[in-house]
Amino acid sequence: MTTTARIARPGDHAAALEVWLRANTARGKTPGPDRVARVRAKLADAALVVVAERVGDVVGMALAEPGPDRDGAGEVLPELCHLSMVFVDPDHWGNRIGQPLLDAVYEQAVRQGHTLVHLWTGEDNQRARRLYDRAGFLPSGRADLLDTANASSTSPGPCDRARWLGDHDRRVTWRTAAARAPGGRGRWPNPRWCR
Template identity: 55%
Template sequence: MVTTRLAESRDHDDAVAVWRAANIARGRPPEAARVDRVRAKLVEPDAVVIVAVASGRVRGMLLAEPGRDGDGQGPKVAGLCHISMVFVHPGRQGNGIGRLLLERLRAHVTAQGGTRLQVWTGSGNDRARRLYRRAGFAPSGRVAFLSGRPIEQFVLEL
């Protein structure tokens, strides 16, 4: 059985380990500086970190933060929550953990008075695109480039 909950500080190392393992599995092993940036993001005051736990071990993680105007560079936008990352341990992918993480975030954001979720994902990341569509997200039509790769925005009105 998998449960989800808001992460506690003791979960952060395990959340980073899941993120790291998933990136290694997709052929993108993160450099030490990137690992440090992710660790720093998890402890930011506005960060919402959710973990999925099975058999006492963190198997999935989600990081969200307040949405900002100007593609993340401007002031916070009231009611907007930006999903920065959703990762599931490679050995547990395809078992609904990503959906559970998104459901927990949706409930949390709604309870806080949030009105919209947004996420950017690689245009070629079919697994993530399916996950967001199944969770009720729709493409906004916005496409950008990150590290030379096209990314696509998905949104969900709450």
């Protein structure tokens, strides 16, 4: 079956939200109504939403936005694209849906002038870590505890974006350059880290 990834149209946001909700629920991290409302609003306002389709059905989604320095506490860096969400419908886990989503985000990041893609993921999220490793992301070596009990529900900072990880989970950051190696495949060049 062929997977196609493309920029989401406004009519895709409900399906993207459903993918996000189903994936979190399948991982045992069912979000509450407030979180669902925030993600719905974020999808409507995001700089970039990408969906993956199979046979006309949305089976994956990714959301990216300009990245602020100092893990969300600083000014937006023009070169940085923050990959905020990548989710695949659990019925399609293991079918390599994530790579086309990442490819579409990379393509748009380069078009928008970004040279670096950055993300946080749960330290124990092995499925995501395998995807990011295959895609050429390198762990930055940085990790911290995500304290969602103290995260502001209105703050757009890293804790809010990664709230789904749960109280006091460890998270790690991964980064890569947005320009692919020659030929468009293979490992990416060494990243230029943020300040």
